[in-house]
Amino acid sequence: MRNLLRRSQLGLHLPMMLAALFFLGPLLWMLSTAFKAPADIISGLGSAQWIPQPATTENFRNVMGKAEEFPIWRWTANSLFVSLAVTFLVLVVDSLAAFAYSRLRWHGRDKVFALLVATMLVPGQVLLIPTYLLIRQLGLFDTYGALIFPASASAFGVFLLRQFFLTIPMELEEAARLDGCGPLGIMRHVIIPLSKPALATLGIFTFMGTWNAFEGPLLFTDSTLMRTLPVGITIFQGRYNIEYGPLMAAAALAAIPVTIAFLVFQRHIIKGISLTGLAGR
Amino acid sequence: MNRYLSGAAKTPPRKSDGLTGVLFALPHLILFATFVLAPVAYGIYISLFRWHVLAKTHPFVGLENYGAALSDDIFWIALRNTVYFVVLVVPLGNMVSLGLALALSSVRRWGTFYKIVYYLPVVISIAVVVVLWRWIYNTEIGLLNLYLGSVVGALRSIGLPLPPFEPLPWLSNPSWVMPSLAMLTVWWTAGGNMVLYLAGLGTIGDDYYEAASIDGANAWQRFWAITWPLLRPTTLFCLVFSVLGAFQVFGQSYVMFTAVQGGPVSGPARSGLTLALYMYLQGFRQYEIGYGAAIAYLLFAIVLVLTIVQFRLLSSQGEAKS
Numbered sequence: 001m002r003n004l005l006r007r008s009q010l011g012l013h014l015p016m017m018l019a020a021l022f023f024l025g026p027l028l029w030m031l032s033t034a035f036k037a038p039a040d041i042i043s044g045l046g047s048a049q050w051i052p053q054p055a056t057t058e059n060f061r062n063v064m065g066k067a068e069e070f071p072i073w074r075w076t077a078n079s080l081f082v083s084l085a086v087t088f089l090v091l092v093v094d095s096l097a098a099f100a101y102s103r104l105r106w107h108g109r110d111k112v113f114a115l116l117v118a119t120m121l122v123p124g125q126v127l128l129i130p131t132y133l134l135i136r137q138l139g140l141f142d143t144y145g146a147l148i149f150p151a152s153a154s155a156f157g158v159f160l161l162r163q164f165f166l167t168i169p170m171e172l173e174e175a176a177r178l179d180g181c182g183p184l185g186i187m188r189h190v191i192i193p194l195s196k197p198a199l200a201t202l203g204i205f206t207f208m209g210t211w212n213a214f215e216g217p218l219l220f221t222d223s224t225l226m227r228t229l230p231v232g233i234t235i236f237q238g239r240y241n242i243e244y245g246p247l248m249a250a251a252a253l254a255a256i257p258v259t260i261a262f263l264v265f266q267r268h269i270i271k272g273i274s275l276t277g278l279a280g281r
Numbered sequence: 282m283n284r285y286l287s288g289a290a291k292t293p294p295r296k297s298d299g300l301t302g303v304l305f306a307l308p309h310l311i312l313f314a315t316f317v318l319a320p321v322a323y324g325i326y327i328s329l330f331r332w333h334v335l336a337k338t339h340p341f342v343g344l345e346n347y348g349a350a351l352s353d354d355i356f357w358i359a360l361r362n363t364v365y366f367v368v369l370v371v372p373l374g375n376m377v378s379l380g381l382a383l384a385l386s387s388v389r390r391w392g393t394f395y396k397i398v399y400y401l402p403v404v405i406s407i408a409v410v411v412v413l414w415r416w417i418y419n420t421e422i423g424l425l426n427l428y429l430g431s432v433v434g435a436l437r438s439i440g441l442p443l444p445p446f447e448p449l450p451w452l453s454n455p456s457w458v459m460p461s462l463a464m465l466t467v468w469w470t471a472g473g474n475m476v477l478y479l480a481g482l483g484t485i486g487d488d489y490y491e492a493a494s495i496d497g498a499n500a501w502q503r504f505w506a507i508t509w510p511l512l513r514p515t516t517l518f519c520l521v522f523s524v525l526g527a528f529q530v531f532g533q534s535y536v537m538f539t540a541v542q543g544g545p546v547s548g549p550a551r552s553g554l555t556l557a558l559y560m561y562l563q564g565f566r567q568y569e570i571g572y573g574a575a576i577a578y579l580l581f582a583i584v585l586v587l588t589i590v591q592f593r594l595l596s597s598q599g600e601a602k603s
Contacts, residue, residue, distance in 0.1 A: 104302035
């Protein structure tokens, strides 16, 4: 591919820089607005400035100072706890299942797996109403269970890990078996150590996906204290309709943790997508 | 997609692991059966009843909810808006993603920087994205109109015969709403498909391009003769999942209009009403959960048909040419 446009590197950087501005600009504008004084946001002079002068943390204090109405730390803690719990649950449960579908023989295995794969094309929206009723009937409504269990049930991780486990040579497993390892031992000593890239990819995507999830947390909880950050932001917006300073401060607070996680893990993430065909869905 | 569905499991040549296999699969199967399989079936069941959340009884009505949806003008408005959104987002988004991937695969320096920047919006929650873009789209003091105003002003000052700039009603004029939602969606999602296209481009060997260059093909010809046909599996995958995702558009309209107090819940003149939002409004605002479920299944049926059509069209083309 490199040869397609090799000649004109300069002509390439110009549109690429413009595209970079398009993708980065709104995020920088969010930060810029978050640090502006309210008067500067709406006045003609200050409103066009990218560097706030003077810069103020007033908006952030405004956001954090209303813990009764907008418990943003509680929302952050909820998001963090739920994302970690879902990630942990998915990694454990899905790797066990992927092992069963790739390395163990049991009656009906391939039929069950085909069923898992088939459900991956079911739009998530279709599940919302029945899951909502189920959660009410199970007594999980407005609990952490409602935020964690439905988010951990997808077949995707099983499918992804199974495809990866299949690439691990059978000989290694047989050697472990001769050394007296049972299925759990084979998983622990052979499969898991060799599958770290796939597990890391699944873990990072599950974490980011859960952190950003919107429809589920919106419908499966209803008390202010059980909300997650993305839903909390919309509650906040309902009140601060057009007060963009506090709104952008709250949006920045929600966006910064995932952005940092992405920047730290970006190599894994981008490689993971190309390995697995998973694009943050 | 095909490459993901194929590949039979290589199982050891020995007797069945029997119960062990089931036990390993069981924890996931319990979650999956409860929160995926059961809801799929339960949703169909719900859709066959007149099911009001607060009512004591919910009578069986057969396919009445589906019939009601098909003769409901608002359902058709929602469907039309959704199709319009898909038609705007899928081709535009995929062109942007492919363009970025082509540029990234050709650039020699700063590739990682560009890649990170283009991908960054993908990791942000739709709630944050929409709150941010509602500010950028603000008619009076939004960033977009601010800059468009200065560009028009600058062009006028150098003597171009342009009319004075009128701020554009990105979110208040019904005809602008879907294009505005589409633009923020392309901004939000283009990086995801870009990485997939980039991976697809990486599988095409350099020797194809070298041979074509020796034959005197220019960049344009090389793209249509080599890149485009060899990229077909990736394109199919990206298109199928873009359509699947775009048809379910919900957060954009919900956060932009429904979650904002005082305005119409589905945008000016229902211009932001999508199928998923209509399902939500019927199910969770009107409490007509049976009707909401029927709308969800109609959405599912449409998406399923479209997916099959795309597979047929794109895979048969691939076979005919290769």
